[in-house]
Amino acid sequence: MTDDTADRPPMQGLASLPVFFDLSGRRTLVVGGSPAAAWKAELLQATGARVDVVGASPSAEMRALAARAPSIALIERAWSEADLEDAAIAIGDFPSRDQATAFQAAARRAHVPVNIVDKPEFSDFQFGTILDRSPLVIAISTKGAAPVFAMALRGRFEGLLPPTIKLWAEAAQTWRARLKAADLAPALRRRFWEIFVARALGTRAPQPKDYYEIFARATTKLAGAAKGSVALVGAGPGDPELITLKGLRVLQAADVVLFDDLVAPATVEMARREAVKIPVGKRGYQPSCAQDDIIARLIAFAKEGKRVVRLKGGDPSIFGRANEEIAALEAAEIEVTIVPGVTAALGAAASLKLSLTERDRARRLQFITAHAQNGRLPADLDWGALCDPAATTAVYMGVHTLPDLLRHLLEHGIDPRTPALLVESATWPQERCIDGTVANLAEQVEAAKPNGPCLVLIGRIFGEASARALAEAAADT
Numbered sequence: 335m336t337d338d339t340a341d342r343p344p345m346q347g348l349a350s351l352p353v354f355f356d357l358s359g360r361r362t363l364v365v366g367g368s369p370a371a372a373w374k375a376e377l378l379q380a381t382g383a384r385v386d387v388v389g390a391s392p393s394a395e396m397r398a399l400a401a402r403a404p405s406i407a408l409i410e411r412a413w414s415e416a417d418l419e420d421a422a423i424a425i426g427d428f429p430s431r432d433q434a435t436a437f438q439a440a441a442r443r444a445h446v447p448v449n450i451v452d453k454p455e456f457s458d459f460q461f462g463t464i465l466d467r468s469p470l471v472i473a474i475s476t477k478g479a480a481p482v483f484a485m486a487l488r489g490r491f492e493g494l495l496p497p498t499i500k501l502w503a504e505a506a507q508t509w510r511a512r513l514k515a516a517d518l519a520p521a522l523r524r525r526f527w528e529i530f531v532a533r534a535l536g537t538r539a540p541q542p543k544d545y546y547e548i549f550a551r552a553t554t555k556l557a558g559a560a561k562g563s564v565a566l567v568g569a570g571p572g573d574p575e576l577i578t579l580k581g582l583r584v585l586q587a588a589d590v591v592l593f594d595d596l597v598a599p600a601t602v603e604m605a606r607r608e609a610v611k612i613p614v615g616k617r618g619y620q621p622s623c624a625q626d627d628i629i630a631r632l633i634a635f636a637k638e639g640k641r642v643v644r645l646k647g648g649d650p651s652i653f654g655r656a657n658e659e660i661a662a663l664e665a666a667e668i669e670v671t672i673v674p675g676v677t678a679a680l681g682a683a684a685s686l687k688l689s690l691t692e693r694d695r696a697r698r699l700q701f702i703t704a705h706a707q708n709g710r711l712p713a714d715l716d717w718g719a720l721c722d723p724a725a726t727t728a729v730y731m732g733v734h735t736l737p738d739l740l741r742h743l744l745e746h747g748i749d750p751r752t753p754a755l756l757v758e759s760a761t762w763p764q765e766r767c768i769d770g771t772v773a774n775l776a777e778q779v780e781a782a783k784p785n786g787p788c789l790v791l792i793g794r795i796f797g798e799a800s801a802r803a804l805a806e807a808a809a810d811t
Contacts, residue, residue, distance in 0.1 A: 349477045350460065358382035361420055363446075365413045365437060366427030367392030370451045372399050374425045374461070379405045383422070388413045413437070418444035423459075427451040454478035463488045467495065470503035493579040494586070502534035509545050518553065526552040532641060535587040537580075562589070562636040564663050565643050566650040568675015569593075572762035572787075574600040576681065581673045588643040590635045592628065596647030596787050598762070605643070625655060629662045636668040647787070649677040653703050653730045677701075678789045679728035682760040686767065688798060696726040696795045704732030704739050704790070711735040717746040720792075729790035736790060737776040743792075748772055753796035759786035 360383050364375045367389030376399055378385045385406045387396060392408060400408040418424055424446045426437040434456045441448035441458075450456040454477065462473030463484035472491060474484040513526060529548045533540070565584045570576030577585070582604060585591065591605045595615030602611055612631070614623040628644075635642045650656045650672055663670040679701060683690050690699050700719060706712040720727055721743060732739060733756070744750060750773035758766045764786065770778040772792065 350475060352462070352473065352475065353459075354471065354473075355381070355423060357422055360384065360422040361386065363388065363417055363421040363424040364427075365389065365417070365425070366451070367396045368427050368451075369393050369395040371425070371427040372396040374427075374449075374451065375399060375406055376403070377461070377464075378423075378425075379403045386417065386421075388417050415440045415444070418446050421446045424448045425451065428453075431456075465491055465495075467500040467503060469507055470499060494583055496535060496537055496583060498537065498539045499534060501539045502530075505540040505544070506530065506534075512545065513549075516549070522552050532587065535583060562638065562640040562642060563669040563671070564632050564636050564659075565641075565671045565673055566654075566656055566659065567643050567645050567673040568649040568651075568677075569597040569601045569645050569647055570676040571648050571678040571681035571760045572596075572598055572765075573681070574598050574604065576676045576761060577601055577604070578673065578675060581675060584671075584673055585643055585645065587641055589640040590642045591645055592631060592642065593645040594647045597645050602645065625658060629659055632659065632663060633666045633668060636663070637666070646675070647678075648681075649675040652677045652701060678730070678757075678760050678787070679791070682728075682757040682789050682791065685757070685760060685765055686755075686796075688795060690726050690728075690795065692795055695724070696793055697724045698722070699726045699728070701728050701730065703730045704735045705730075709734070711738045711742070715742075717742060721746050721748040723749065723752070723794060726793035726795050727791070729792065732790045733779065733784065733788045736779060739790075740772050740776050743772055752792060753794065755791045755796050756782075756784065757789045757791065758784040760789060762786070 357378065358381060362378045362383045362385050364371055364378065364385060364387045367387065371387070371389070372393060372395040375385050375387050375396070383405065385403075386409060387400065387406060388409045388411065389396070390410060390412050392400075392410060396408065400406045413426075418441055421444070424437075424441045426434065426441075426448065428434045428437060428450065431453075434450045434453050438448055438450060438456045447458045448456075449459055449461065454460055457478075460475055460478055462475035463481065465472040465474070465488050472488075474487050474491075476484050509530075513523060518526070526548055529551050533544060533548070565588075567581045567584055568578070569581070585601075585605050588605055588609050590610045590612065591602065592612050592614045593602050595613065605611060614628045614631070632642055632644060644650070644659065646654045646656075648654070651674065656672065660670055660672075679690065690696065698719075702715065702720070704711055719725060729739065736756075740754070750771060752772045754770055754772045754775040756768040756770075756775065756779050758764075758768070766782075766784070766786075768775070768778050768782050768784065775790075
């Protein structure tokens with residue numbers, strides 16, 4: 335026992351002990367013929383067990399299962415205590431508590447673990463909700479309290495697992511024997527499996543050459559100098575649930591996470607506990623981490639062999655200076671990938687319950703930045719395109735230059751009545767929408783003094799949002 339575990343208090347409060355029975359080739363018993371019992375029998379035969387089903391009135395589901403599963407023997411009679419002899423486990427489905435009590439007592443006399451369907455108080459073990467990627471099997475238990483909750487969690491975990499995880503689990507079974515024969519030192523074996531895990535959590539299937547490459551990296555002196563990788567991951571505009579499943583998988587495999595100020599703390603906490611989490615916020619007109627410093631950190635960590643995630647608000651390819659980071663990483667010969675995210679304009683539109691495009695009113699959607707490198711309004715904006723009444727425009731980084739932007743739009747002929755909104759903290763709980771037109775939005779924003787991340791939306795399509803805001807304001811008075 336290591337020093338850090340010697341002083342640790344013993345584990346307490348575990349609701350039940352999660353165990354996995356190896357039932358291949360062993361005899362199991364199911365008593366009852368209901369559809370619920372048929373499901374349990376199907377699970378047992380899936381493990382390679384021999385299943386005796388004893389029941390006087392088997393359901394159509396049980397008969398159909400027995401007909402297509404050779405390892406299931408259907409015995410149409412009442413059960414007896416002798417049926418429990420030599421059974422590895424026993425499952426019963428009984429309508430009354432008295433019947434369940436009698437079967438539980440008989441199973442315990444025979445020293446057979448017993449489960450009574452939907453009666454956890456009579457059961458020695460419970461069936462968890464199963465996520466099957468055999469040989470990888472994940473079971474989730476609420477100790478019978480909330481099976482629907484367990485099923486919902488299974489759905490969440492299914493989304494986190496790469497589609498190829500089953501193939502990697504199968505490869506692990508094969509490669510473990512080879513690795514054992516190599517008789518490596520414990521530290522090298524651990525290194526092998528760490529590299530294995532990094533590949534298994536990716537998106538491609540294993541190849542025979544992977545074993546030799548992983549073995550070489552784990553056992554040569556060059557292993558420590560192997561380069562890592564960098565992933566630019568879009569965290570979405572704020573709501574932690576808007577990160578993509580792929581983004582979450584990559585985040586949870588990271589050794590180091592460099593994250594923006596605009597990323598929700600709850601999203602950062604989705605990274606594994608052991609990951610190093612470093613804030614590298616870049617906020618306009620506020621103290622910020624220099625872009626060159628961020629790039630230098632990405633390269634340094636990757637050269638240490640780390641899996642690095644650059645976690646960006648919204649989508650990394652939308653005004654996120656991704657090109658600079660990609661160019662520097664590729665120049666350093668570091669593997670870089672991009673995982674797209676939900677950009678702020680899409681999050682804001684969802685909150686407003688509006689489509690950004692509509693056949694008759696918005697034939698084009700355009701994203702612009704109103705913040706040039708010198709902090710002013712860019713000099714090369716296409717004012718004709720921005721004044722087009724058939725366009726919807728999303729303006730990023732436009733709070734400080736908003737008066738100039740709207741003034742130029744008016745000078746270039748946009749209809750002053752064109753709806754214009756500023757959405758602050760889109761998809762966050764504190765989201766706020768400041769409603770106006772091109773003619774008056776600047777004054778509205780000045781009075782409201784927003785201080786969160788902001789997005790300006792301009793176009794005829796937002797007239798509906800304006801009408802809704804007025805109706806809600808009238809209802810509150």
